[in-house]
Amino acid sequence: MAFPSDLEIARGAALKPIEDIASEMGLPNHLLEPYGRDVMKVNLDAIEELAEAPKAKYVVVSAITPTPLGEGKTTTTVGLGQGFKHIGKRATVAIRQPSMGPTFGIKGGAAGGGYSQVVPMELLNLHLTGDMHAVTAAHNLLAAIIDNHLFQGNERGLDPHNITWRRVLDVNDRALRNIVVGLGGRGDGVPRQTGFDITAASEVMAALALTTSLEDLRARLGRIVVGYGKDGSPVTASELNAAGSMAVLLREAIKPNLLQTLENTPVLVHAGPFGNIATGNSSVVADRIGVHAGDFLITEAGFGADMGAERFFNIKCRNSALSPDAAVVVATVRALKAHSGKYRIVAGKPLPPELLQENPDDVAAGAANLRKQVENIRLHGVSPVVAVNAFPDDFASEHDAIRQIAAELGARVAVCTNFAEGGRGAAELAEAVAEAVEEPTNFRFLYPDEASLREKIETVATKVYGAGNVQYSPQAAQQLDTYERAGFGRLPVCIAKTHLSISSDPKLKGAPTGWTLPVREVRASVGAGFVYPICGDMRTMPGLGTSPAAFRIDLDEHGEVVGLS
Amino acid sequence: MAFPSDLEIARGAALKPIEDIASEMGLPNHLLEPYGRDVMKVNLDAIEELAEAPKAKYVVVSAITPTPLGEGKTTTTVGLGQGFKHIGKRATVAIRQPSMGPTFGIKGGAAGGGYSQVVPMELLNLHLTGDMHAVTAAHNLLAAIIDNHLFQGNERGLDPHNITWRRVLDVNDRALRNIVVGLGGRGDGVPRQTGFDITAASEVMAALALTTSLEDLRARLGRIVVGYGKDGSPVTASELNAAGSMAVLLREAIKPNLLQTLENTPVLVHAGPFGNIATGNSSVVADRIGVHAGDFLITEAGFGADMGAERFFNIKCRNSALSPDAAVVVATVRALKAHSGKYRIVAGKPLPPELLQENPDDVAAGAANLRKQVENIRLHGVSPVVAVNAFPDDFASEHDAIRQIAAELGARVAVCTNFAEGGRGAAELAEAVAEAVEEPTNFRFLYPDEASLREKIETVATKVYGAGNVQYSPQAAQQLDTYERAGFGRLPVCIAKTHLSISSDPKLKGAPTGWTLPVREVRASVGAGFVYPICGDMRTMPGLGTSPAAFRIDLDEHGEVVGLS
Incomplete structure (x- = not known):
């Protein structure tokens, strides 16, 4: 029998009432707002009201440098959250909201995988509670105010050739990357070149992810620099009177969303900033709530430890004032083999067949990347734990090779089979993490605020x-x-x-x-x-391929979604 | 003491739990999905499940030809709904969702006014449950698929100069009216001229307002014509494989939203198609639910009776298969005076002072418009009721002049003071409507399906x-x-x-x-x-003025919204 699809597994999930999930986190009813039957928003008053509850151990999940296919970091994060129940501990998971554009592009959904998923996956992948749309609306209102300012006489003296604020939409649409606006007649605005990015690349999204309160968000929005005056001075959203309305548009979006895993572990889903030009981490406010809601808070950082984890430590923790207790580094056999330099993996294409053959030596040959990423965790004074995300095609000898590398590094290690087995398959990892957090930590930023930008x-x-x-x-x-x-x-x-x-x-x-x-x-x-x-070409608006997921996503005869992976 | 602002009144509202409102409508819990604490979505199964409940009298609210300031049609609609309680009847109100763009433009909110409002007005005016955003997303996904089709080789042979599908955003942004997309390098798409409309002008919005089920919506989306081939043949969304994904994006948006008035009358808010290039009426599905949920269903049609009501009769009712029992025609002293041709009223400017002086003769001189709009109702075999939306500056002699015109027309008439007094001030109108619906009706379309487009x-x-x-x-x-x-x-x-x-x-x-x-x-x-x-210049993307509402809308020190009218 074939392994069921993610959607088939998700449809078979036995969801707990979401208010029960909240209650187990210690969240009283007055802090919760239902959005449909299976999702709730959590009021930010929870930060203060939970402050007296015991502090959870705070664990960030990162990875070695991934292949273009991704190494199942969300799956491991979700599985680890589920795994704690199997060792008698209460965990909360915190992840980013997936960007909807890519859902209809190549990906078809991003909610973990197999028996380690966030549910309902249709909601997670489509609109959720509208936070992404609120970011889009706030971002584009500012853009409209900028172009209106030019049209109404440009009192501030904005340099039309030095406006850095673009527009955003949560869709993969390459035709919007570079556009000319303001064409038509005299009443249709001032012509100039600009473009659209995907909503995840919006600075508003980055601000939402790093803010600590609605008041703080209002202030951050006001500080946004939209471009420069003809005199070279920075022009802010505040000067254009836009920040108040933008904050009003984000009044609901600032509240984290509560969902659950297939095994009823609470999951806070909030904000989805890009992982290259922004932090690639979920929100500070979600973590500040989750860190008083159980024994462990497992939060995910995008891409490899050099990317998401570095930003988690030096940007997100600087804003949240939270200290991590351990960091998981997800590795896979295929990615380590790829780091040997012998294989070429391309997104959307089948893996090279040689890569699927038993070859622990190639795994060992790729160890340098894992070593460096573990070192990157230690640079910040945090205990690393290596998690091997096991695939059905892996060989035991290859897993042993990774265990061997970890042993040489003095790092704890666990092989995870949670994709196929759910939380039970991540119980070993949960045990390893539970040990690691008991070690003395000495969390530190890599550089002080006072260092110059070049020094940083x-x-x-x-x-x-x-x-x-x-x-x-x-x-x-x-x-x-x-x-x-x-x-x-x-x-x-x-x-x-x-x-x-x-x-x-x-x-x-x-x-x-x-x-x-x-x-x-x-x-x-x-x-x-x-x-x-x-440093390099950063694509901030993806395109669709020749056969995008949008062609397959549809409703079945019962009105249920099909085609989401 | 000054009359309180709409927002002050709305903040003082004593809201009933929204589940109680639903329960009074006969909507059982399994058909409801909470969105926040004060709004619920109603599952479309309600249409079938309520079908056995007694049919309410179905009343459309229209108006004489308005001035640029609007004549308080939503206020009268909401007030009438409230008024029925004062004569011992249960009513439901159905209105469109306000477009968010204009909220930050000139209007600052659209939820009725005074003591006849839909609450919470902040939610109604901002995002609500995300339906507008879902329409935006579905519309723009189709646009991305079209430009991707050109980019990937244009297999269907679309004529790039005859693509009629534009993009949409729910923002007042004149700079987006006419744009060139696809600039940049070879990988950035095919350059061509196009533009953005406001979301209310989207055909997806019009389809949402006229559909009868999710399956029907999927079919309508598939029939959308996005442009023409080089051979002149129409190209549909279905041919481009876009309709399934678009329907998936609208799976929640198709469910009407339940709110309440200041006096706890149920209000179904759903869809918001433009009143010029589209029907300007709220959704068929909301009316099909509301028409079995009390004694009266009061539904609003945009602009004057020649516009919204004509489309209500000939387009909306054709889709809904519902027959109206009466039609209210809202008139104001100021609009009738304006129809005398002696005054010029401009949006955003104070009224001419002469217009505020007692002058029943000018009211009578403008009667032709009211007469014709009443006749337009009767053309469709429906009983008209004239509602005078009273303003504080009106004189009794001027109201008497309108009563006189109505008497000559043989139409019922009532003066409404519900802006200042709430439902009590619309009790006379409720009585008049309750009488009118008891008259034999002979509802008919103005033309048969088989007539040619020119004949229609x-x-x-x-x-x-x-x-x-x-x-x-x-x-x-x-x-x-x-x-x-x-x-x-x-x-x-x-x-x-x-x-x-x-x-x-x-x-x-x-x-x-x-x-x-x-x-x-x-x-x-x-x-x-x-x-x-x-026929004429139809603006489908508004702009912002020199001092838009966005400059005043903000959060106060408690995080509450200020500046929404």
């Missing part, structure tokens, strides 16, 4: 990525000087680079050293609260 | 608008021929013209006759199910 970039590049040095384009150098002068120098940095290599070159596997990080351009998300140097 | 246009133009004849541009004539050949000739017509005159010239007041209706162009909303001739 160079610290991350050399210590985390293994770069030999950093090279700035003349434009980037000038931008860094401008930002330092404008007072943005105290912000942390979020280095936008490929997630497919620990370096800035997606072709380099393993853990290369001595290379040069090229900073082409530097942008500032002043409202969200970070500066992001751009 | 000419019937509405001459009988309803009072035109002498219709003139087609060569383009319009050709389009009509094309549509007849393509089999769209059986669809009803939705004539897009100004709402500020019963004619197609906004400057003509009263009830002009003998004029010529110029049809410039004809478009087909084949998916929604109507053909719309365009």
Whole structure:
């Protein structure tokens, strides 16, 4: 019998009433707002009201540098959350809201997989409670106000050629990447070139993920820099009178969403900032609630430990004032084999057949990446745990090879079969994590606020990525000087680079050293609260393929969704 | 003491638990889905499950031709719903969802007014349960699939210069009216000119308002014509494999939203199609539920009786198979004075002071418009009731003048003070409506399905608008021929013209006759199910003014919304 599809498994789930899930977290009824039958929003008053509850152990789930297929980090995160029940502990899971555009593109859904999923997966993948749409609306209202300002006489003296605020939509639509607006007649606005990004790339989304309260969000929105005046001075959303309305549009979106796993583990789903030009982490407010709602809070950070985890430590924790107790590094046999440099994995294509043959030596040959990512966790004073996300085609000898690498690193390790078996298959990992959090931690940021932007970039590049040095384009150098002068120098940095290599070159596997990080351009998300140097081509609006998931997603004769993976 | 603002009144409302409101309508719990604490979605199974309940009297609220300020039709609709309780009857109100773009533009909110409001008004005006956003998402997914089709080789042979499907956003953004997409490099799509409309103008919205079930909606979406092939043949959403995903995106949006008035009258809020290029009526499914949920269902139709009510009768009722029992025609002293032709009222400017002086003769001089709109109701075999929406500045002699006109027409009439007094102030109107529905009705469409598109246009133009004849541009004539050949000739017509005159010239007041209706162009909303001739400039994407409501809307120190009217 074939293994059932994610959707088949999800449809067979025995959901608990979501109010019971909330109650087990210690969330009283007055803090909850139902959205449909299986989802609730949690009022931010929960942060204060739960503050006296015991603090959970706070665990971030990261990974080695993934292949283009992804290494099942969400599946492991969800499975680990489920696994704690099997060792008698209460855990909460925190993840990002999936972006809807890619759901209709290549992916067809992102809610974990197999017997480790967040449910109802149709809701998670489609609209949920509308937070993404609220971000879109707030972002585009600001854009409309900017173009209206130009049209109404441009009193502030905005330089039309230096407006950095674009528009956003949660759809994969390459035709919107570069557009000219304001065409038509005299009454139809001022013509200029601009474009759309996907909503996950919105600075509003990044601000939502990092904010600590509605008041703080209002202030962050006001600090958003939308462009520059003809005199070179930064122009903010606040100067254009847009921040109040934007905050009003986000009044519900700031509340985290409560769902559950297939095994009724509570899951807080909130915010979905991009993992390259933004933090790739779920929200601070969800974690601040979840960290007082059980024995463990398991939160996921996007891409490899050099990306999501580094930002988790240095940006998200700086905003949340929370200290992690352990970090999981997810590894797979196929990704380690790929880091040997012998295989080429392409998204949407079958795996090379050689890669599926038993070959523990190739696993060992790819160990450098795992070693470096474990080191990246330790750089921040946190205990690493290696999680092997087991695939049906893996061989025991290959898992042993990973155990061997972990042993050499002195790191705990567990093989996880939770995709096929649910939480039971992650009980070993839960045990390992429960041990790791008991070790003394010494969590630290990699750099102080006071360091210059260049120092911050160079610290991350050399210590985390293994770069030999950093090279700035003349434009980037000038931008860094401008930002330092404008007072943005105290912000942390979020280095936008490929997630497919620990370096800035997606072709380099393993853990290369001595290379040069090229900073082409530097942008500032002043409202969200970070500066992001751009190293490579960052695509912020995906396109659809020749046969997108949208062609298969449909309703069946009962009105149920089909085709979502 | 000044009369309190709408927001102040709304904040002081004593809301009943929304489940109690539903229960009074006879809606059992399993048909309800909570969205937050004060709103519920109603499952469409309610149509079948309530079918055995007694049928309510079905009353449409329309108006004389309004001034640019609007004549308080929603306020009267809400007040009438409230008024029935004061005469011992149970009523349900059905209205459109307000478009969010204008909320941040000139309007600042649209939920009725004074003591006749739908609450919570912040939810009604902002996002509600996300239906508008779902329409936006479905519409723009189709747009992305079209441009992707061009990019991937254009197998169907779409003519890039004859793609009629644009994009939509629920924001007032004039810069998006005319844009060029697909700029950038070879990988960024195929350059072409297009634009954005506001979401209320989306054909998906019109289809949502006219559909009868999820299955029917899936079929309507498939029939949407997105453009024409190089061979001139219409290209549908179905041919591009988009309809299934679009329907999936609308799976929740198809369920009507239940709110309440300040006096706890149930209100079904659902769909918000534009009143010029679309029907301007709330959804068929909401009415099919509400029509078995009490003694009266009060449903609102946009603009004057020549616009919203004509479409209600000939398009909405054709889709719903429901027969109205009476029609209210809302009139105001100021609008009747304006129809005398002596005053000029401009949106956003104070009223001319002369218009505020006691002058029953000018009211009588504007009577032609009221007479014609009452006749337009009777043309469809329905009993009219004139409702005078009283303003504080009105004089009794002016109200008497309107009573006199109604008496001459043999129509029931009532003066409504529900803005200031709530339902009590509409009890007289409720009594008049309760009498009118007991008269024998003989509801009829103005034209049969089999009439040609030209016959349909000419019937509405001459009988309803009072035109002498219709003139087609060569383009319009050709389009009509094309549509007849393509089999769209059986669809009803939705004539897009100004709402500020019963004619197609906004400057003509009263009830002009003998004029010529110029049809410039004809478009087909084949998916929604109507053909719309365009007579005049129809703006489908508003802009922001010099001082939009967005500048004033904000959060107060308690996180509550301020500035929404």
